[in-house]
Amino acid sequence: MELKRKIYQKLLKWKSGSNGSSALLLTGACGVGKSYLCEAFGSREYKSMILVDFSNASKDIRDIFEYDRYDLDMFFSKLSAFYNTVLYARDSLIVFDEVQFFPLARQLVKHLVTGHIRHWINSEESFHTLWGIHISCTPEI
Ligand SMILES: Nc1ncnc2c1ncn2[C@@H]1O[C@H](COP(=O)(O)OP(=O)(O)OP(=O)(O)O)[C@@H](O)[C@H]1O
Ligand SMILES: [Mg+2]
Secondary structure: OOOOOOHHHHHHHHHHHHOOOOEEEEEEOOOOOHHHHHHHHHHHHOOEEEEEEOOOOOHHHHHHHHHOOOOHHHHHHHHHHHOOOOOOOOOEEEEEEOHHHOHHHHHHHHHHHHHOOOEEEEEEEOOOOOOOOOOOOOOOO
16 A cells, blocks of 8 residues: 655655756665655656666766766666666656665766756655655655
C-alpha cells in the first residue's frame, strides 16, 4: 500500500515552476522515503527517468561524469545508453540518489542543468529536515 505524501505536491510545483531550469535537492533522515518518492514521481510525471544510485555506481558510470562532462551530448547519450532509457527534452527526470558518495556529481549539477534543459533531482541522505520530513532514524512513513 502506498502512503500519500504532502511533499508530492511540492515536487509538482517545482516541476511546473522551474520547467527544467533548476535542480532540486531532497534531504531527509534515513528511511523516510526519499528514494521511493523520487521513483514514484519520476515514473508518474515524466515520460522517462534514470535513477543513478551512487552507493553502487560502477566505474563505467563514474567515468561518464569524469570524462564526458564537457561534452554534454556525449554525457547524456552515454547515460541514456548505459541505463537503456531514452531521454526526452523537458520530459525526463534524472535522479542522483546517494549523491554524497560521489561529490563530483553534486558539483556538476549546476553545469548539467544550465547546459542542458532537463529536470534534475538530487537525493541524498542527511540529517536535515525539508518539507516536513521528520528527523528520525526509524522509518516514519
Ligand atoms: N509513500 C510510501 N508508501 C509506502 N511505502 C513507502 C513510501 N515511501 C517509502 N516507502 C517504503 O519505505 C522504505 C524506505 O523508503 P526509502 O528507501 O525510499 O527511504 P530513503 O529516505 O531513500 O532511505 P535512505 O536515506 O536510507 O536511502 C522502503 O521500503 C519503501 O518501499
Ligand atoms: Mg534512499
